[in-house]
Amino acid sequence: MAQLLPMTSELNSKNFDTIFKSYNGYYVNAKKENGYSVILKVTQETDVITIHTQVSHPQRIDFNKPNFLCLFYSTNKINWNNGHYNDSLEHGGITVFDSMQPFTYTTSGSVSCIFIPYHFYDDKTVNTIIKGHQFIYSDSIQSIIREMIFCEDDEKIHNKILSIIYLLPHVIENKPKNTNEISLYYRINKIIEDNFIDAFFSLDKAATLSYCSKRKLHNCLSEKKTSYSKLITEYRVNHLAKQLLLKRNSSIITLCYESGFNSASYASKTFKIMKGMTPMQYRNTYLV
Numbered sequence: 001m002a003q004l005l006p007m008t009s010e011l012n013s014k015n016f017d018t019i020f021k022s023y024n025g026y027y028v029n030a031k032k033e034n035g036y037s038v039i040l041k042v043t044q045e046t047d048v049i050t051i052h053t054q055v056s057h058p059q060r061i062d063f064n065k066p067n068f069l070c071l072f073y074s075t076n077k078i079n080w081n082n083g084h085y086n087d088s089l090e091h092g093g094i095t096v097f098d099s100m101q102p103f104t105y106t107t108s109g110s111v112s113c114i115f116i117p118y119h120f121y122d123d124k125t126v127n128t129i130i131k132g133h134q135f136i137y138s139d140s141i142q143s144i145i146r147e148m149i150f151c152e153d154d155e156k157i158h159n160k161i162l163s164i165i166y167l168l169p170h171v172i173e174n175k176p177k178n179t180n181e182i183s184l185y186y187r188i189n190k191i192i193e194d195n196f197i198d199a200f201f202s203l204d205k206a207a208t209l210s211y212c213s214k215r216k217l218h219n220c221l222s223e224k225k226t227s228y229s230k231l232i233t234e235y236r237v238n239h240l241a242k243q244l245l246l247k248r249n250s251s252i253i254t255l256c257y258e259s260g261f262n263s264a265s266y267a268s269k270t271f272k273i274m275k276g277m278t279p280m281q282y283r284n285t286y287l288v
Helices: 123-132 139-152 154-173 182-196 204-209 214-222 228-246 250-259 263-277 279-286
Strands: 027-035 037-043 047-053 058-062 067-072 078-082 085-089 093-098 103-107 111-117
Touching: 037 154, 067 154, 085 103, 111 154, 139 154, 182 204, 182 214, 182 228, 204 214, 228 263, 228 279, 250 263, 250 279, 263 279
Parallel strands: none
Antiparallel strands: 027 037, 037 047, 047 111, 058 103, 067 093, 067 111, 078 085, 078 103
16 A cells, blocks of 8 residues: 555655645645655645555554544555454454544555544444444455555545545445454355456465455455366356356357356366366356
């Protein structure tokens, strides 16, 4: 996350203070601190929302910002304390807490914080967040964060920050009841599901998009009695099976490639192992 704000020549100046264009009355200010961290402040009059990114190294910092909520994101395992509440995110993730109480965290990963004034939301949303004390999984927010890492347009970064803020109430309202749904396994599985059609998608890419190491990804899937290769193959075979029936006029070879396989013969062999028949036999059996 240290790449969240591109180090352009303007931002590398000695003063390092710059104001981006306004967006619906909000302004983004950038400032460099301690030689390695970057703080973005979205302001409207006296209101301040802060994103704080740092390089990866063990750290322990205390926050205490009255009348603010904080959306906190970590790439690695994090232990945190917020008033009387203690918890940890074993594989990193997002949590939202009340900044009225001091917040302390210890992690070896990169972090991002967005401080949001209470009155940005209605009272119901604020109370729901304060009483929650659970971490959140959101495909939308995760996607925006991933986009921000590689974004080089200051105004786009600005807009993505505000998008996260506006999305938060919807994420809180529709938060899954079962915490198993927001585990690292869920994240990895969703990343594979979204990318299996790409024949060049790899374990390395899956780990990068899941914000974990290849070893951590492997261990997580092993605990579920599966593997990266098994998961992505299952998605490809099941997708091929559907396409065989939906696209009856398409050649089987074409559908194999469109399902993410880079070899039609391997696809056919794998399909037979999983479905008990070749793609041709499958199409002839179920296509009425």
